[in-house]
Amino acid sequence: MTSCNDFLDREPLDAITPETFLWNDADMSAYMIKQYSFSTHSGAGVGIWGNDNGTDNQCQATYSTSWIPGLWRVPDHYDQDSSDPWYFGALYNLNYFLETVLPRYEANELSGNMEMVKHNIGEAYFLRAWFYFNKLQTFGDFPIIQNVLKDEKEELVAASKRYPRNQVARFILEDLDRAISYLTNNPDGGTNRITLNAAYLVKSRVALYEASWETYHANTALVPGGPGWPGKAEDLNGYNADTEIKFFLAQCKEAAAYVADNIKLADNNHTWADGAAKMQNPYFAQFSADDMSSYPEIIMWRDYDVNLDIRHSAGQYLRTGGNTGFTRQFVETFLMKNGLPIYASGSNYQGDKSLQKVREGRDERLQMFMMTPNEVLTEGQKEFVDTLNTYPGLFSKEESRCVTGYQLRKGLSNNWTRDWNENGEGCPIFRAAEVKDVANLWKKDSVCTT
Template identity: 55%
Template sequence: MKKIFQYLFLLTGGSLIFSSCNDFLDREPLDSVTPDNFFFTENDLAAYAVKHYNFTTHSGFNAGIWKNDNATDNQAATDYDNKWIPGQWKVKEAFDNPASNDPWHFAAIREANYFLETVVPRFEKGEIEGTEANIKHYIGEMYFLRAKNYLSKLEAFGDFPIIKTTLPDEAEPLTAASKREPRYKVARFILEDLDRAIGLLTNNISGGKNRITKNAALLLKSRAALLEASWLTYHRGTALVPGGPGWPGKAEDLEGFNIDTEIAFFLKEAKAAAKEVIGNAALVQNTAKDCMDETVKTDDDKYKMSNPYFAQFSANSLEGYSEILLWRSYNLLEYKVVHSAPAYIRFGGNTGFTRQFVESFLCRDGKPIYATSQYKGDESLLDVRKNRDLRLQLFMMTPSETLSPIIMNGAPDLLPDVPQLLEINEKRCVTGYQVRKGLSDNWYRDGNTAIEGCPVYRVAEAYLNYIEADCIEHNGTSIGSEAAGYWGDLRERAGLPRDYTVTVDNTDLARELDWAVYSGGKQVSPLLYNIRRERRCELVAEGLRMMDLKRWRALDKVQHFVIEGVNLWESDLKDKYMKDGKNLLVQEGTEGQTSNVSSYANSGKYLCPYRAVKTNNLMYDAGYSWCEAHYLNPIAITHFRITASNPNDLSTSIIYQNPGWPTVANEGPLGIK
């Protein structure tokens, strides 16, 4: 069992059991594990399953998961993502490392299929040694992992082949199996696998919440169902929905399809799964909610590691936090499985909250910043946090706060008195608004030695899923009492009034900078928008923002959008970067000097991280812009060649390209110059 526990520290997966190639459906021989010598004990099943965990967690020399909302309107890195400049994201001929880079890759699905078609019959015949409950649990984990991998395909491509078995190494069956199925069928298949998993999994397994549990499966089911319900709702009438104008699939694949029936089904499933997991796992307490001061003093222990709401993101062990459904453990002394997230966060970590995100947080009276006298403005970073939603106060740093209780060489461990805008890229606080989520009391200056646990799933998402699904069911105009109660629980924990109507009644959509004000280029209701606001503020830096924006179709109106950070030129910051009587901030356009920040004259008072240098910078003038094709990934050309009856004529392939994308390598979306 020690080997299995070691794998638990490798939750993000590491190397897979099989080698991999990229022909057809990854048809490499199963040469590392064979039915003759494996899958006969529960330990075999446990080890195989955990080896295939591929969750996104902290690893390597970076800020870990706390950077995963970079390249959205929530957070920004030093380098921009070319996907925001139409024409720069291009179709690939093939990926250099398909196993890790090509989202069309089938290896993980094939390996799950291999497990299930081998193990399930053996279990039914009583041929596997071990406790029945444990054997069932590990089978449930593989159903979960197959569903999770399919969910990633659904997010990336929409329509996708549904493969339930391993296939012979023969061209004809492999090609036939490559046929894409309409996305709603893929989503239903995901839910079927998760239902199987839920029926087999327990919440009490050796390894605790470091292993997949029934609660984790319920949450993933809720997420998957809401994804499909909202996608069909907001993308209907486009080529990105089966049967929509320009959809590239075949009409015979849509027999019996009714989009309203599908939306209703997925909404119902999303709510039911969310409600069940909410009943199983309680929210943790935020002890800062009783603070009546303007600003929570976040370096006080009672608001930091003694506050369960803050500590559940940064404690060494997350096992005891009821809200955490799945987490990754680290171990320095025995297994040398570590990360460096907090070491990077304390400097800036090549990320930073955007002004657009920071301004979406409400004031403590439940009103937006433009509708209340409680907002103190942004002429100092401390002012920005005063009287605000506690999630902003807890998870955004202010200069000079205590980072850890360690005294080193007679000096306290403090954040510098200004944001590190001029640090090297990997350590820079990109926007001036510094992420604080995940920072514990442990002392880190450098090195890859952090052992703080990494959250993967938590029950708060289920609350958000239920509320949103309920509002969509009510056409965006109202919610039921149960949803209102769940929303009140989240708001109260964040130091806001339970009554959401205080916020809705004071919301002016025209004054909101949030892209999620829109779906398909049209404003949503103030109620639905504030449910989206709640989701945005509760899931600070947890990597779900881009998925949300895509499924809401919230990006249609994003054109030449300039990402902004702190008020740099009309605040107390502008004169704090002095050294030897010289200001280290060099504005863009300064003659004879290499600039390092945007200029007041060209970009205004707010720091614009992508307007510090104009030369060879496409983002300087373009800003963030979107095109419809980018809602789904293009399929690499190699997949058309190997599934075509005539490799020189890609139109003979059994698969089709996603709407708006060509079947020509190194080309951007059609119609984009």
Template identity: 55%
Template sequence: MKLKYILPVLISAFSMTSCNDFLDREPLDNITPEAFFWSESDLAAYTIKQYSFTTHDGWNLGTWKNDNDTDNQVTGSFNSRWVPGEWRVNESFSTRGDDPWNFDKIRNLNYFLEIAVPRWKNGEINGTETNIKHYIGEAYFMRAWQYLSKLQTLGDFPIVRNTLPDEQQALTEASYRRPRNEVARFIISDLDSAIMLMNNSPVGGKNRITRNAALLVKSRAALFEASWETYHKGTNRVPGGPGWPGASTAYLKDYTINIDSEISYFLDEAMKAAEEVADNVSLTMNNFGEKLDNPYYAQFAAENMEGYEEILLWRAYDMEYKEKHSAGYYLQRGGGNSGFTRDFVETFLCEDGLPIYASSKYVGDNTIADVKANRDFRLQLFMKEPGELLSELSDVDTFGYPDILAKQEVRAVTGYCLRKGMPHTWYRDGDYCVEGSHVFRAVEAYLNYIEASCMKNGGSSIDSKADSYWKAIRERVGLPVNYQQTVAATDLVKEKDWAVYSGGQPVSKLLYNIRRERRCELMEEGFRMNDLKRWRALDQVKNYQVEGFKLWGSMQHEYVDNQGNSTLIPEGTEGKTANVSSQKNSFYLRPYQIIKTSNLVYDGYNWCDAHYLSPIAMQHFRITATDPENGETSVIYQNPGWPLKANAGAIGY
């Protein structure tokens, strides 16, 4: 059997279609190296087809749903990663794009670089030198982007720099997994090439990747690996750790690593890259107004994001070309099958810079208005409140009490509803939204630098540059710039945030508050799960109950029918199907404690260490094994804690 699932032969550079193709206007096909890659327009067309960023798409909340299934946000149904034994090894994936062990994009990018780079160096490509270099830089960027996804999902991974023949031996040897620190160094190297070649004013503006975006991603990748190696050190999830599966292979059995040296290298790289972005890109101003009259809010909901300096890459939509989405519609219509958790909402400071348990400004949580009162402006701005206008173009469309009883598609799952990205236009129908979708924001560079600086100093302090970045972030949202006041008032025992911990042990109060800042600033933007994994902040998650707003109290009286009868049916009501959790368990809505029968998360979320990394599907072991029926004979090794057996959960659970 040929290894068609690993490195397929490139039939056509544009045979693959994607809902995330930026600026995709007309299809191109029948591409051959003899006829193509001779002009800058050829390079531009090819590289943009390799874009694979998560942006608004389809009938859902778009990117604003990407923190679902974490301790920040939840959806109406649970994710199997919170039930040890339910997340299982696949035999294969029905869709190639769903398989993390997929080389399609990598193969396409290697193909491009093998042809375009020599032609560029030989002066054979027609066009402007600046543009030619930029598009080649994009290819290096996108290869790094693909590898970063592999690193975050699978850890150790094959490093493939060239296109390969469709021959068993060559493809089998190319399947050798390399230790994750080498993969991370490869990512950094590709991003350095991109940074060297790219500029910040490409044709197409910030709808195309820029040099600043490459610097930002370099800081992200380096910080991810530095923190992973720091907090997972001494486990089988780090090269050289006890039980690391790479040591069982012939090609890695003698592998050695100075992990402290690697951590130091990645922290330095993260700080250098982040500093260059943060020193040259200003944060968008916050005038503390509501919605689109406030640039800080508008940068998430504008149709044209080009003028917002902080936005480093974004996707444009256009009805004329049928480029549209439904994110704004679902933000306006109830909860969009999502909602913030109580623990996340309680993480936000009061406006005096103190945690809710230490501040006289905290009003309580009997109503949503109370919850938002006197709090960090980000909570006030980005969480909906009953009575507010859903569109500035209408004076009749207002947000009522969260519809926690709606059909799942639009349900307000926790009662705490998302508002970040909600548009100016009032959408009476879905699939008509044309607001832009941002991909990268410069504030992440500020946050990356602050965290790396604190880690570099053992969690006890940050340098003067990190100090200035943190003050800039706090000043923008109206918090006192003296973050040490927050640190001093923090009681880690009273903090419910999972990120208090790494490896089951509390971190310093300073480092925790840096993590708090990151959590609050990047809300709804899809960072949370990767952050929790790299911090190893999930070890202590056991029987964790997701809670939302305080339903049982003054807010329960809002849920009545036309006759004034309550529409709430608590769990355990005899002869009726429950639609909310019971106050016998908690005064707060528990979205996963409504129905007990066949409910695997009724008793809460649970974590197992194997889930820090995803399993590799069995088909990849079979096609690289000397005996296809025995995965142990493959050159690939399975991730720690996962069996070599299809449809089986993590070992020991």
């Protein structure tokens, strides 16, 4: 009877217990990667290339209710998962991680690669900021919760107090500053993981977003203290709109400059050809490559591998039309290569009686990212040559319809497959071009306006 004590006195072999987890960098990385929640290619559809549907740039077969008076509303609670705007599970996980790991880190009790230990702590702060940025965009004023709450009514009610949106935005920037103090640009996993550059980019985005919001919604119920604002005066904490806007613009400038000064954008070598040759232009290829790690402009991306059953169907849907299309208004905003708008005298615009004429002499981005009839899309892949149809699929079944006739090519590589849900092209998440534009505004005008 006594000989069995050592054998039985062991931790459970089929489950992880809180007491034995999050003591080293490997545990921490496994936990943090599980918390990633970014818009990427998944399942059916054109993936992130459909994110502009419902805007004046791009549309699908069904209309967006956002443009119907009275129907653009704060979303209701519907599912207890990450797609539910009222779901707090992700925040709980991040607060639990920080409450558990930080005391161990400060007591020097963690083991493994210490650079990755710090990096994972930085990721937790980054992802909490990312969680709150999504809530700021959805709700505006919002509760700020930095610790794990007990399942007790009084504590939960007290924690549900909404803070003015500028305080939420400041909290997000504070979390990003904490993330910046821990993150590296060279974590295990490279740019498939959150990096220091990504934190600076998001900081710039958040700051510019809030400065813009408070500028263009001034003197309305949508900013703290505005007419009809539902909060209490004592919660304003001395709010001054001009001071807040200047603060956020300064934060935007500082963060954008860090990325803009350290990352080179992809080169456009101004060459273009049908078929596989299109991937020889780095500017086009960075959106379509299987491996995006060689493109510095791609600060963060998601990798796919068909052999590992990590796949998507964006390529196939782009090829067939994917129930989307650029709007005519958007296409007409592209300048001619000589810099003139299409309506200007001397622009040499050829008209829009055919897609070939629409593209002729236009900005190279329109040349690259909008398809034309009969072009060769890929060759030598699985012993077939794929050529686009003579006419756009305006009347195809909805999921493969080219809704407007202006068909998307961005993200379609030269090696897509004809098998549905068998594509392995990477998916960009953050690009340095975003902050390059912001930084250039400051350098050009000395003052950044929103």
